[in-house]
Amino acid sequence: MGYHTFDASRADKLEEAGRRYRFVSAEELLWALSISPEATVADLGSGTGFFTDDVAPHAGEIYAVDLQEEMHEYYREKGVPENVDLVTSDVSDLPFDDGGVDAAFSTMTYHEFASEEALAEIRRVLAPNGRLVIVDWSGTGSGDDGPPVDERYSADEATDALRDVGFAIQHEAVRPETFLVVATLE
Template sequence: MNSMHGGVTVSTIVDFIKGNVNAGSVVADIGCGTGRFTSVIAPIASLVYCVDSNEDAINEARRSIKSSNVVFLNENADSLSIPDHSIDVVLLAFSFHDMDNKESVVNEIKRVIKPGGKVIIIDWVKEKTPMGPPVDIRLSEDDYIKAFKEFKPIQVSRVSQYHYGIVLKVPET
């Protein structure tokens, strides 16, 4: 996949995500938008929850993704209908910076993710770039690590010219 996100090639982003999702995993793509990354994860995972509060985006994802292992949820990230401790991997790709109640979202992720699970974060660098959201709403890598302070960062890297990736590990207990 060599498609674009805001004019930036995302093949390295896709590789980063795929490299952190094990075959047979249950994944929640929270803030999935139209499902760009859900469509990449679905062939690997046993089940993917494609979650977004924007009804038009979820409807577009539903139209474009035909995988039988994808569940589409038009829900807010701070009040998910996903069962407790049922998720192996949470993906937050270009979405968390737009969420209003970040602390509630983190608590909801803690509720749905399994002990030992992973949170994969992809977002824009917190600096002026020729595209992307305003710098003042962007979060730095340190901002994410502080927001998810109970999780252990196991990977932090630049995944493209304007994006970084973070993998956080959920404690086993």
């Protein structure tokens, strides 16, 4: 289960607003993050920066974290906002100080990095009362969109994994193809 990485040669698909916003809107993501204008935020699995661009005007600094340098190259060509730093890294080994990130989010990438090590690393870099927002393809979905169902997690699996590493679940919403989880450090 999990560890499906999006094919960077298909990056143009990640810029299709109608498709992307169908599963989570910019407004819903910003509501879930609930950040201040000075916040330091990490977009985990940022890809082409589609959702990073939505959050950037509302944050002080954003780390666009992606494992694939090809995604950062695409983002550079598109144009990176001044307050966004591109970081090529695995989520299980983030190059940030302990407590150095106020909020983190993952849009349709949790299934790519879900592991106890990655969640513990996110916990390490989040500040006290830090917030983590996950929107991902649901293991209970049909599989008509997104990765194959056998590479996905259910909202229950995600919330259990988050609790296991010390997060408290503040909000959970399950939709036909996706789920949204808002978690904070306990």
